[in-house]
Amino acid sequence: MSQKLMNSLSSILCPLCNKQTNIITDQESGEIICTACGSVITNKFHLDNVDWLSTDSEEINYRDRTGAPTSLAKYDRGLSTVIGKINRDASGRQIEMSMRGRIGRWRTWDARTQTNDSAxxxxxxxxxxxxxMKDALGLPEPAIEKVAYLYRKIQExxxxxxxxxxxxxxxxSYIACREMxxxxxxxxxxxIANTKxxxxxxxxxxxxxxxxxxxxQVDAVKEVIKIGNLCGLSEKTKRAATKLMVSIMKTEVFAGKNPMGLAGAxxxxxxxxxxxEITQSKIAEIAGVTEVTLRHDLDILLSISESIAIPK
Structure with a gap:
């Protein structure tokens, strides 16, 4: 426990027994307790200009600091420091004019060293x-971290x-989406990436x-739901298509086939x-397959319609 904290505790007076020597702090709850009368003086103890302290009883001698979490999606992982343009020191006092020129040179070299590496x-x-690309693809933060990890591997x-x-x-992004x-x-x-x-x-x-x-492999059931949403179909149709897709995946027809074509069919x-009413050309365009592929998969499904139950 820091000396500042000990001094602050020693100055607290119990309102019931008027004693200062029997004041202790519960490290788990942060309560200040008087051992003489057992009263809880305060539930939460706040001190100005005191670092965050660990509440773990086994690590009470170690100090923990808060801050922004590290991220693979930042080129420096969020760990580098930048000399700002505010002419104040850490305590908020104005920096002397004689030092501002030197700090300006430090700031210039700091900015140069941040990006002097081509990587x-x-x-x-x-x-x-x-x-x-994140907003256009609608990817969550875990997916962005995965994309950043894969890109770093590609660069290495x-x-x-x-x-x-x-x-x-x-x-x-494509590999991360497949894996997740x-x-x-x-x-x-x-x-979306504006690339061929x-x-x-x-x-x-x-x-x-x-x-x-x-x-x-691509989850064909999720692709069915996605195609159905983009086509503006009803929930009844999407549920029937999902059940049909599950039945198709249990047969040998699904092996080696493009799941997008079967999902469209x-x-x-x-x-x-x-x-x-919806045309084959619209489904093929949304599914990303040709009309020939869609019609071929339709013929296959209709040929095995007796062996699989087509829900309505």
Whole structure:
């Protein structure tokens, strides 16, 4: 316990027994108690200009400080310091004029040393674009941390050289979405990143080979719900399509097939059974497949309709 805290406790007077020598502090609850009469003097004890103290009885001699959490989505992980432009010291007093010129030079060199490394400059530019893509993709903070982690891995293996930052970010975003089960297609991410889908696919194959990653398969049930929402279908149709997709996944037809095409076919069959008009071309466009693929998957589903129960 700090000396400031001990001095402050020694100056507290118990209002019942008027004694100062029997005052103790409960480290778990923060209550100030008089041991002579047992009264609780105050529930919470606040002192000005005192550091945060650990409430753990085993670590009471260690001081804990609060602050912003570290983040992989910051080029410096949120740990670097910056000399600001306010001409005041830590206590709030004005800095003397004779020292301001020297501090200005320190500030200049501090700003230069923050970004004198090409890798740091690359991360700084990449994570600025990442937060611009965050709202468009609707990704949560854990997904952003995962994207930042993957991008750092891509940079460490020097896979960014010769490729655009946006392309590498799009690949990291796609892999993170696949691993976390977020339904985002490669075409959708490429469009938001303003990058050609072929270029992103090329970088994706390179990254998967170099980093030896194993990403899970696309969740077809989530894709059915996503396509149904974008098509503006009713909840009844989406539930029927979801049940049909679950039945399809239990058969051998699902093996080796594009789940987006089967999801689109399930949506089309369910919409027809519930008398909702929607064209194959619209479903194919939203699902990211061609009409030929959609019709081929429809033929397959209709051929096995006797073995699977098509809900209505």
């Amino acid at each position: 740091k400059r690359n991360l700084q530019a990449a994570f600025i674009q990442l937060y611009m 293996r020097k896979l960014v050289k010769g490729r655009t930052i946006r392309g590498a970010l799009a690949v990291a 089960g977020i339904p985002r297609s490669l075409r959708e991410i490429s469009k 889908e072929k270029e992103v696919a090329r970088i994706y194959r390179k990254v998967m080979f170099e980093l030896d990653l194993k990403v899970p 399930a949506i089309y069959i369910s919409s027809k059974n519930n008398n909702e």
